[in-house]
Amino acid sequence: SSEQEGSSSTSAANADCSNAAAAQDSYTKAWSTTAEELGIQDLTPVEETVCEIDTASYKKDEPAGGYTIALAAQGPINSWGTLSEEAFKRHADEIGVSTLYASANGDATTQVDNIQQLASQKPDAMVVVPMGEGITGQVQAATEQGIPVILCSGILPDDSGAVSTVTRQYDLLGSAYAEWLVQKLGGKGKVAMLSGLAGVPTAEYQAAAAKKVFEKYPDIEVVTQQYTEWSPTVAKTVADNLITQYPDLDGIWSDSGYGDLGVVQAYTEAGKTVPPLTGDSSNAFLKATEGTDVQFALSTFPPEMSADCLDTAVSVLKGEPVLNKVFIDSPSFTNEDAAQYVRKDCGDNLFVPSTLDDATLVELGLCS
Amino acid sequence: MSNASAFLARSGRTLAPLAGLIVVLVAAAITTPGSFTVDVLRLVLFQIGLIGVTAIGQTLVLLVGGIDLSIGAVMTLATVIVATTTNGDDSALLVAVVLAVLAGLAVGAANSALVQLRSVPPFVATFATFVLVQGIIVAWTRGAPSGAIPDAMRWLGIGRLFDFIPVPAVVFAVLAVVVGLVLVRTTLGRRVYATGANPRAARLSGVPTGWIVTGAYLASALTAVLAGLINAGYIGYVDAGLSRSLDLNSIAAAVIGGVALTGGKGRIGQTVVGVVLLAVLLTWLVQLGAGAGAQLIVSGIVILGAVWLQSGRFTLSTIRHLTRRTTTAERG
Amino acid sequence: MSTATATVDARPERSKRFGFAALVRGGFAVWVVVIALVVALSIVKGGAFWTPSNLSTVLTATVVLGLVAMGQHLVILTGGIDLSVGSTATLSALLTAVLIDAYPIRVIPVLLGMVVLGALVGLFNGAFVAFAKLPAFIVTLASFYIVQGIALTVSSVPAGKVTSDLKNFALGSLGPIPYSFLVVVIAVAVVGYLLARTRWGKHVYAVGGDLKAARAVGIKADRVLVWVYVASGILAAIAGIMLAARSSIGSPTAGQGLELSAITVVVIGGTSLLGGRGSLFGTLGGVLLLALVSSSITLLQMPSTLTDLIRGAVIVIAATLFVVKAKR
Amino acid sequence: MPTQHTVLEARGLTKSFPGVRALSGVDFTARAGRVHALLGENGAGKSTLVGILTGNQRADTGTLTVAGETRDFGSPREALDAGVMAVYQELTVLPAMTVLDNVMLGQEVTKAGSLSLSQQRSIARDALSRVGLADIDLGAQAGDYSLANQQLIEIARALIRRASVVILDEPSAVLSGDKLDALHAVVRELAAAGTAVVYITHLLDEVQELADDVTILRDGATVAEGEKKDFDTERIVREMVGRTVDAVFPEPGELTGDVVLRLTGVVPRSRTRRPAPIDLEVRAGEIVGVAGLVGSGRSRLLRTIAGAHPLAAGRIEVAGRPIGGSIRRALRAGVVLVPEERKTEGLVLDLTVSENTTMAVLGRIARFGWIRRAVQRDRWSAEQERLGIRASGPDQETRLLSGGNQQKIVIAKWLELGPTVLVLDEPTRGVDVGAKAEIYQIISELAAQGLAVVVASSELIEVLGLSHRVLVARDGSIAGELPGGLGNEEEVMHLAMGTNR
Ligand SMILES: Nc1ncnc2c1ncn2[C@@H]1O[C@H](COP(=O)(O)OP(=O)(O)OP(=O)(O)O)[C@@H](O)[C@H]1O
Ligand SMILES: Nc1ncnc2c1ncn2[C@@H]1O[C@H](COP(=O)(O)OP(=O)(O)OP(=O)(O)O)[C@@H](O)[C@H]1O
């Protein structure tokens, strides 16, 4: 047939959607909290269907040694990956779950192999930190083998077959940063966008949501979009160029506080005022901007949400109802409240606030 | 006559990358007219410093007939060592730098041993050490290198000479002059060229070719350590993410400049031209606001174009060939 | 008409048919390690290694790498190198998904189109190597950048969608044998046949072994070179199709890093980077070795922080042991 | 007998390489059904002519007619298509490929695109039998066979391609005994079948035995041409050399010096068989020649003396001190090697003449590692004058020099070092006649100044003419010793081939 496959059918998950109103409320609440924390007047939630789903079909009696739950992790390519893995494992110990895990080294293609390999070891459930949409097919394959999959800290298309997605919402972050910036600039000015890695969903989805917001304001001009590889070094080089090319830049939308370090340095060294900027809350950035009058809005994409993902997986195995999308509500703040969050006893790699206890952070070498 | 044509051919080889540079400059002038400012010049100078330091080490390895893919990993290794051993403490800096240098030398020695003792092709040998060093860094730091870069180091990355010239550019210039002179004017340099151009003849003439090759890999590792320190000084943090990609800029710079991959041919001056061309190009592309895709496409075309121009198949020898054919025809 | 002449002493001067060097040369050495690894895994993990699903996992991991490595094998046999295969696979994966976009009717034309795309990239490489006589390293480094750049220009985010048939083909398996493995088997058969049983195959070895000698016996060396790069491009494009089918969507980073893995695999399989010498059997052993190593890291649940270290150590050790000694 | 019409005719061919005029007016005619001996000294231009006839090189000027058509071959393929093929002096056997693949290379038999293995095997088997290799293992790698057998494999390849002109460039150089007989039989067979065979050789006996026609090249030009019956060996030699032979060699000097170089029980490392140990003493001022067939181990012995080839057993002493096994130790003792392969082992062609000249004494021309250019130039000028090197200046690229001048630079490099033992391997290979005499003169003068000299050459006359005494190598060892001076050629050959007594 010349028809496009799957174009007409809407998400199958909607069919057994129940208790929708309460679920929807929890979704909008995450948006309003963030708006409140950042002092944004106007933050309209992106449309999203959240509802409760029946997991009776996944119910499984807990075996003697506890459930075995696999984690297809990002891998220790940065502190986010390390913390995510660590939080997952610690929580698994606490609740008596045994784990299997595989590291994708940040690469979707590797993760495809990982998921297949993990599935072949027959875990009761699988938590996947998606490295890109490229893994969708393999996730479907795993669910078809009867393994419930929970997506964690990332999203996949609706037809991935995952039971539930537990994440901080990209749209929320991208839009909130943009709205805050617009408000800071009074709805008028030149903005540069700095994203992480070209082609990587984490970066591209946030940027896309932000662009939608900026489009609403005719007097906001996005002058350029560049990539920082989430590296302060690259960000600084890019910022050096921004300074020369757009001396009258009014604001910088960025998805990374760690990258912002470079931006702040570049402007400071050039003797210019740092324009208002955004990003996720890295301890390094907070330490670097302490005592300066840099204006920023930060939010969080907590690695520790992997523990919530694990809980969701266990709920699914117990047959308890779960939400199809669990949007983690976690703090956002601006430069005004930064003092509350900075951890001077900790290193640059920490994402604040961390829910891991101090002993763990010390053990990981992140704090002293 | 043959001398004159040889001179022409040789200057053609040198002029080609210069021509490329001019093309890029003109393109920049047309597309981003605002970018011919002192500030942009400073940016270019900084880029030159950053790319150039490793390009010099790479040139040495290329001259002895090798290639070094492990540079990116060594750069990060140096940064991580400095951060973890000093944790931001200036007084520990010296020890840290010594350790970083030793680590770099160890990688260089491993490269050289693989290449010479086991005859592993340099491309594979240095790629293997790249992955291995990468693995060591991750295993050691668990993916999240801790510690901090001492303030004393910042000067190396962000300092300026005469309030204008970025220190990395100065470091590069000094290194280029020193290595350039060593190559052209000292016995060591002579031995490097001999080893690269004809290792058998060099060995029979008493040149310790094994040591020369080892020296080149060690030197390359040292420039990588230096580049790592410059990077650390520039940003003041351990930026572990940087190491995950191979550093192909150093190879690209040398090759654009006209250093032969087959060894024994090339001057530091050519590498300098290649470095400048690449730095201008990269800066221009960012200024232009070109997307990631366009940047890659242009880089690829410039590399190919520059090498093609110098191959001689593009200009001089073709012309000479044609003239010779016509004279033959006339006489025949 | 042949007059009988005296028979002369026709014994080989030296026989290198046995011993370690011969093992390496024939590509057997790496298989020894593969077998050792399989035995070790069988002992440590018992039946878990031999479950159909685990075997299918290992075999699936050989598909993309195997396809790309075969192209690389051909190129390296001629003394060249192809750095552009990763980018080509990426572009092909992306375009496969974007162009098919879940329309079953588009599958055949798009897949054919991808093969043509791979051939074009190969033609570009081959033309510059054979006619402009530029070093393969530089030519393919340039096309590596250019093709990756084109991919990012097409889409910087994951895009498109393949059909469910394609996806099922890539993900399904018959017991321990994944369907997609069939593609590798066919490719091995074709490349193996071309190398062993056609005129072109012999010419590939000759061109890599001694370009001048090859020309002297009348071989159209330039044409052989161009075709080798075209073959490598086509195989990379097919690898890209497999990447897209398995992901069900296209991604502008799908094939990253494949080129280096492929070169590594070919070299540890006992093929000389100088050209003219190498066995496809060894290259396949190399592919299987890397697939086994990465899947057994997960099977054995080794700490994720050690992944890179183990991979690096395997490459270093394999390179140290199995690289064919280059004659200076 | 088939008609003996002209199939190939070259007129006024010229060809220059950077610094060398390889051909300066060559005329050559090959006729069907005849064996045409192409003769000339080393470097006379024979191989260059072959290169042009087979499309490997293009002539600068001149005309080439094949089968009545004027041709200018742009590639070997065009020549092959026109029916001209060659077995080159430098083997084109691919060591990593099987014997079968080598024999069939470029002329594979296919059926529906697929190699027809059975047909290929029978064709190859037939051709190999004709060259005497009936028992060879078709599946073995060609590199596992001796040079001689590889040469025969290559000739077998030529038999399959039914060319109208078959050129054999020094096919007999690596053959002896049965293998040489097999070759001769094949050549006669080809001619009988109507092929024009061009046969290049240095063995004048072969000419008498095989040739119908003779062409002699000297210094890149045809100096004589005609039917074999008009050429006796004496005339051939006279035309080749262009002067009387013994006038070229300086008289070896008086022997007065002490023993400088002493080999006791030396066995060079060998991959194949273990040769008998070698004992040798060379005195200061003495020139010892080493003769032998190709592959007899001359080069290996010389390289062993110079530390460039590993020692399996024995002792090498210079002035009583052991030096074996290491190039650097040999150099320190003043043992220097002028290697056989000038371009790959003797010189760094990319460097300038003055740089090559000072390559072995870099420490001396430098202060604290800094090269003093003036000193370098001075050293160059001194050597240039002493050896009469013709180059445009100290900064000329060595690649551009003629063979003889390049060889002089290799010698200059060692003279700079102040050697005690000079080891020369094929010192006049690829060197033109004028330079040859000069090199002989230099060697002889150096000996007279007290150097111990060991010289190996494939040119019998050269070894005999230069040396006080001549060692004859066979099978990697020394088969015997004869006094120097011309006149012993036959005895040397007997020793070399193991046919005496
Ligand atoms: N490619 C080349 N580049 C420079 N010079 C060359 C080249 N080929 C040959 N010559 C020179 O041309 C001259 C003729 O060489 P050629 O090989 O034709 O001699 P030949 O008669 O075959 O000698 P031989 O008996 O040693 O084989 C020599 O001086 C040689 O050094
Ligand atoms: N190119 C080669 N490949 C393989 N074996 C070789 C080669 N050249 C020489 N040999 C082998 O090495 C041994 C000694 O050779 P060597 O070169 O010392 O002899 P030679 O008398 O100097 O001959 P030539 O005239 O070739 O220089 C012989 O057994 C020979 O077969």
Ligand SMILES: [Mg+2]
């Ligand atoms: Mg010759």
Ligand SMILES: [Mg+2]
């Ligand atoms: Mg010899």
